[in-house]
Amino acid sequence: MVECGECLGTDERNGVHHYLLPVVLMTLALWVRLTIAPVQAGLQYLTFFPAVALSCILGGYRAGLVAVIIGATCATYIFTPPYYSFSIESFQASLWSNTVFFMDGLIVSFAVEAMHRYRQKYASELKTAEESAAWLRIASVAFESQEGIMITDSKGRILRVNKAFTESTGYSVDEIIGQTPRLLKSNRHDSAFYAAMWESITRSGSWQGEVWDRRKNGEIYPKWLSITAIKDADGNVTNYVGTHTDISERKTAEEEIRNLAFYDPLTQLPNRRLLQDRLQHAMSSTERNRKGGALLFLDLDNFKSINDTLGHTAGDNLLQQVAQRLTSCVREDDTVSRIGGDEFVVMLEYLSNEVLEAAAQAETIGEKIIAELNQPYYLGGQELYNTPSIGITLFDDNRNGYEDLFKQADIAMYQAKKSGRNTLRFFDPKMQGSINTRVALERELRKALDSQQFRLHYQIQVDSSGLPFGVEALIRWLHPERGLVPPFEFISLAEETGLICPIGEWVLETACKQLKLWERHELTQDLIMSVNVSAKQFYQSDFVVKVLEAIHRHDVNPSLLKLELTESMLLDKIEDTISTMNALKAVGVRFSLDDFGTGYSSLQYLKRLPLNQLKIDRSFVRDIAVDSSDEAIVSTIIAMAHSLNLDVIAEGVETDEQKQILLNKGCIHYQGYLFGKPVPIEQLEVMLKQDCLC
Numbered sequence: 099m100v101e102c103g104e105c106l107g108t109d110e111r112n113g114v115h116h117y118l119l120p121v122v123l124m125t126l127a128l129w130v131r132l133t134i135a136p137v138q139a140g141l142q143y144l145t146f147f148p149a150v151a152l153s154c155i156l157g158g159y160r161a162g163l164v165a166v167i168i169g170a171t172c173a174t175y176i177f178t179p180p181y182y183s184f185s186i187e188s189f190q191a192s193l194w195s196n197t198v199f200f201m202d203g204l205i206v207s208f209a210v211e212a213m214h215r216y217r218q219k220y221a222s223e224l225k226t227a228e229e230s231a232a233w234l235r236i237a238s239v240a241f242e243s244q245e246g247i248m249i250t251d252s253k254g255r256i257l258r259v260n261k262a263f264t265e266s267t268g269y270s271v272d273e274i275i276g277q278t279p280r281l282l283k284s285n286r287h288d289s290a291f292y293a294a295m296w297e298s299i300t301r302s303g304s305w306q307g308e309v310w311d312r313r314k315n316g317e318i319y320p321k322w323l324s325i326t327a328i329k330d331a332d333g334n335v336t337n338y339v340g341t342h343t344d345i346s347e348r349k350t351a352e353e354e355i356r357n358l359a360f361y362d363p364l365t366q367l368p369n370r371r372l373l374q375d376r377l378q379h380a381m382s383s384t385e386r387n388r389k390g391g392a393l394l395f396l397d398l399d400n401f402k403s404i405n406d407t408l409g410h411t412a413g414d415n416l417l418q419q420v421a422q423r424l425t426s427c428v429r430e431d432d433t434v435s436r437i438g439g440d441e442f443v444v445m446l447e448y449l450s451n452e453v454l455e456a457a458a459q460a461e462t463i464g465e466k467i468i469a470e471l472n473q474p475y476y477l478g479g480q481e482l483y484n485t486p487s488i489g490i491t492l493f494d495d496n497r498n499g500y501e502d503l504f505k506q507a508d509i510a511m512y513q514a515k516k517s518g519r520n521t522l523r524f525f526d527p528k529m530q531g532s533i534n535t536r537v538a539l540e541r542e543l544r545k546a547l548d549s550q551q552f553r554l555h556y557q558i559q560v561d562s563s564g565l566p567f568g569v570e571a572l573i574r575w576l577h578p579e580r581g582l583v584p585p586f587e588f589i590s591l592a593e594e595t596g597l598i599c600p601i602g603e604w605v606l607e608t609a610c611k612q613l614k615l616w617e618r619h620e621l622t623q624d625l626i627m628s629v630n631v632s633a634k635q636f637y638q639s640d641f642v643v644k645v646l647e648a649i650h651r652h653d654v655n656p657s658l659l660k661l662e663l664t665e666s667m668l669l670d671k672i673e674d675t676i677s678t679m680n681a682l683k684a685v686g687v688r689f690s691l692d693d694f695g696t697g698y699s700s701l702q703y704l705k706r707l708p709l710n711q712l713k714i715d716r717s718f719v720r721d722i723a724v725d726s727s728d729e730a731i732v733s734t735i736i737a738m739a740h741s742l743n744l745d746v747i748a749e750g751v752e753t754d755e756q757k758q759i760l761l762n763k764g765c766i767h768y769q770g771y772l773f774g775k776p777v778p779i780e781q782l783e784v785m786l787k788q789d790c791l792c
């Protein structure tokens with residue numbers, strides 16, 4: 099019942115239908131009373147009272163009062179004789195008993211109501227207490243969350259911290275309580291940072307952001323911190339709550355992603371993307387600050403040979419050492435980047451805005467880089483040398499896009515390569531002119547092939563007694579306007595464009611034709627014809643077939659054909675090289691290794707190549723009489739050739755002295771102006787006849 103009363107609620111108990119309750123209960127009580135006892139029995143109050151009590155309990159004190167009034171009225175009117183009339187006497191007769199009944203009813207009504215109210219209050223207090231306990235439980239679980247939480251008083255003294263806080267800071271609860279957050283400061287932020295933080299807390303009651311703090315072990319780490327001010331009813335700050343998340347792992351991951359996107363993983367230098375970014379920025383800032391800048395495009399000479407001979411690990415190691423040396427040559431403001439393979443780009447900023455002065459500054463740094471990169475490298479216990487070719491272009495505004503600048507520096511680098519490597523060249527509009535010339539040259543070169551403008555000149559090769567034993571076929575271009583064009587002016591372009599393949603086939607064809615003609619004369623029938631073969635030509639899949647076809651077509655003795663290959667091309671794909679050479683050697687074709695000594699051939703590879711001859715490069719022969727290191731190199735090459743059972747020939751022999759030195763060292767075959775320049779066939783034949791007569 100109590101529950102029922104409670105669940106009714108005060109408003110409901112005051113509702114109209116609750117006034118019906120006493121009416122119904124009283125009617126029921128009246129009916130019971132009238133059916134079980136005569137009217138004059140005088141037991142009416144005894145019968146009505148349970149209905150009054152029930153009304154109170156179920157409907158509240160107002161229902162109880164209504165029941166009392168109904169009871170008193172019924173008792174007065176029905177049970178006080180004469181009950182058919184409402185006389186004053188009968189009313190007076192029942193007055194005292196009615197008053198007692200009335201008072202009892204009142205007491206019961208108010209007592210029940212008081213009980214209701216008490217129970218209600220108790221229940222709501224109980225509910226509040228239970229809710230508070232539940233909230234406390236939630237709060238304590240939340241407090242021990244993944245985030246570090248610190249609660250301070252209004253003065254900033256730490257009152258409480260959670261487990262996550264102690265774990266991330268390294269301080270125990272005892273060490274931290276009573277301290278202030280200053281204990282955690284890393285000194286990474288200046289006072290302006292903290293002033294802005296407190297300004298936000300004072301103004302809006304909270305702040306959040308990234309903060310670098312120091313752990314107990316001294317490590318500095320980043321965290322995401324939120325600070326909230328807790329205020330009392332009057333608006334005064336009583337506490338501050340700081341929650342933080344350690345974001346060092348996230349930062350590291352972000353850093354790694356950034357590194358991969360913008361840095362070269364091998365050297366840790368900025369990559370092409372970051373360089374472009376910085377270059378664009380530098381171009382606009384040089385314009386603003388009226389300062390100059392320069393782009394140095396650097397390519398390592400013969401890097402491929404090192405990579406192929408010593409392996410990729412050594413190659414990687416070399417690139418890393420180059421990166422370090424480059425970085426040591428420039429200021430911190432400058433950018434050293436690796437844009438791929440063995441190509442590096444150095445961007446210099448804050449140079450003079452006077453073009454000549456800026457060029458001089460860039461040149462000084464370029465020279466410094468060359469000197470530094472010329473120092474020996476130590477790779478896997480081996481000492482080796484490498485040189486760079488550098489192209490430089492200047493920038494002082496945004497007029498040229500960064501792509502143009504890259505192109506200009508690249509063109510200049512190409513010029514540096516052409517000028518003999520290990521040097522630097524500046525880009526200037528004249529270079530652009532030379533590029534245009536190259537385009538025109540390529541067009542003309544294609545035409546030259548169709549209109550048979552190529553010629554072969556032949557340079558004699560002699561033994562120690564001056565007797566010719568062979569010739570080298572050297573191509574010339576008989577240009578309709580420019581006259582005789584030497585090979586260095588078009589061979590590299592022909593190689594780049596692939597035109598070298600049809601040109602090479604023409605050379606081979608012409609040389610074989612000539613060999614066939616020589617067969618008829620005693621004077622020339624034993625001459626060995628050396629033919630230069632370029633890398634592109636050699637690595638054509640049908641190279642062997644083409645050589646064999648030329649030999650068969652002209653029906654020449656294959657052992658009178660000698661193919662001259664260069665060191666760098668041989669080592670490109672060593673296994674392919676060996677099988678191609680073996681296929682031709684099987685029919686008797688000879689092989690000579692041209693420009694020997696300029697590359698990085700290792701003895702190990704040389705041993706595997708089916709060579710017949712080593713050709714000492716003319717750069718070593720030139721100064722052999724005056725430069726002791728050239729002399730030493732030549733001695734080594736000759737000794738190496740002998741130890742490998744190879745013939746050795748020196749090219750570029752111009753003086754008797756050079757020939758004598760070579761002879762003394764055991765080199766008995768020579769080629770050079772001393773014996774004859776490259777000449778057309780008619781002149782060669784005259785020369786041969788003269789030699790014979792001598």
Ligand SMILES: Nc1nc2c(ncn2[C@@H]2O[C@@H]3COP(=O)(O)O[C@H]4[C@@H](O)[C@H](n5cnc6c(=O)[nH]c(N)nc65)O[C@@H]4COP(=O)(O)O[C@H]3[C@H]2O)c(=O)[nH]1
Binds near residue numbers: 571770
């Ligand atoms: N200063 C000096 N130079 C001497 C002396 N003796 C010979 N030379 C020059 O040295 C070069 C020798 O040819 P190479 O090393 O094979 O170097 C050749 C070769 O690599 C290439 N080349 C020439 N003809 C052909 C060809 O038919 N095919 C291919 N792929 N390359 C060719 O062009 C290069 C240059 O040829 P050339 O200008 O004819 O230059 C020739 C020759 O004229 C000397 O005593 N002093």
